[in-house]
Amino acid sequence: MLADDSEEDEVLYCICRSNGEDNLPMILCEECEMWYHLHCLGFQPGDDELIDVFKCPACTERTGQKTSWRVKCSREECRHASRLPLSIYCSDACGIFLMSLKLRQINIHPDSVEQAGYKVSNYTNIPSLVFNGDGDKVSSVSLAANSKKQDCLATLTTLNTQITRYTNQIALLTKQESYHKLAVARAQSLSSHLLDVNQTNSPDKPKKPKGRGASIPKGYCGFDYRLLADDEDWEGLDVHQIENTPVETDALLCNLKESACSRHKEWRKMMEYKLQVHRSTLEAKQFKLQSRQQQLSLKVRHYDKVLEIIAVAAAAKDAGAAQASS
Ligand SMILES: [Zn+2]
Ligand SMILES: [Zn+2]
Ligand SMILES: [Zn+2]
Ligand SMILES: [Zn+2]
Known part of the structure; x- marks a missing residue:
């Protein structure tokens, strides 16, 4: 099937025996390590991501092993493979996207929180309570308002600490995102450097055709192991020093x-995706805490108002009593 006398200075690809200069998406057979056009094998563009392990027709025939497929992400518009058995989605981003759609449907506008939570009519009852002389009731309202206010203030303190922690994490994430860009650029320079070195060292090898499809490996990996550092290590990472270290x-x-x-x-894409997911998770969590913070601040305002009305009403009553007795 494969011609032994194929031209030595040209690498041929696929069942169509092309020279691979057509920019069409290709997929690598994990058995024979040859590249094949998706199109020539009847696959759809993007199918390569849904394929788990690809075996070309020749290798399938020879070994009996077939191409295995992954399950698609459950978000309808998404063409990526799911992370089953971990998740029915390709990523947290897709899961969060669907969840945020649902959340948006039940989301209450911040302005309506006050009306929804506390009826303004509560306040109008207070002066009559004070004037009607039900002292026990007034002091129990006052005590309750005070203790609830203290509870809210305590929770607010905890919330503020958590929000600050998320703010710091998001700042760190911003550093990681810009480092990812730097790592991609450095990987590119390392790859060009190694290609140059190897081309000069082995002039017999055929020159690689330029402008091929993205799925054809045309260089060196260049993955930066610092991208795997944990958050603590990130704090101390001296980006400037790394920038000035020659890639080689x-x-x-x-x-x-x-x-x-x-x-x-695919580390460039994978790491970028991971960072995006991390950002949307952090931002969603922080947003939730901030809504809670806003709600609690409104509650505190409400209790302050109750206490203020009681104080004003009591002062007015005392003044009236003093006037009556003189
Ligand atoms: Zn082909
Ligand atoms: Zn094969
Ligand atoms: Zn998805
Ligand atoms: Zn690598």
Whole structure:
């Protein structure tokens, strides 16, 4: 089937024996490590992500092993593979997206919180309570308002600490996002550097055709192991120093060929996605705390108003009593 006398200076791809310069999306057979056009095998564009392990027709015939597929993400518009058995979605982002749609439907506008929570009519009862001389009732209202206010203030203190923690985490995330961009750029320079070195060292090898499809490995992995650092390590990371370290001497960059590195497959996209998910999670959590904070502040305002009306009414009553007795 494969011609032995195929031209030596040209690598051929796929069942169509093309030279791979057509920019069409391709997929790698994990058995024979040859590249195939999705189109030539009857796949749809994007199917490569839904394919778990691809075996080309020749290898399927030879080994009996078939291409295995993954399950699609449950968000209808999404073409990515789900993370089953962990999740029916491809990512937290897709899960959160659907959840936020639902949340938006039941979301109360901040302005309506006060009306929804506390009826203004509560306040108008208070002066008559004071004037009608039901002292026990007035002091129990006053005590209740005071103790509830203290509860709210205590919860607010805790909330503020949590919100500050999220603010710091989001700031750190911003640092990680910009570092990701730097890592992508550095991986690119490392790749070009290694390509140059290897091309000069082995002039016999055929020159790689330029402008191929994105799924063809054309360079070196370049993954920056610092991207895996935990939050504490990130705090101390000196980005400026790394920026000034030449890529070829940076021991924390993966220098495997992209096609040979299975550990960091698609790391640019994966890391970017992970950061996006992290951001939307943090922002959603912080938003929830901030709504709670706003609601509690309104409650405090409400109790203050109750206490103020009681004080004013009591003062007015005392003044009236003093006037009556003189
Ligand atoms: Zn083809
Ligand atoms: Zn194969
Ligand atoms: Zn999805
Ligand atoms: Zn790698």
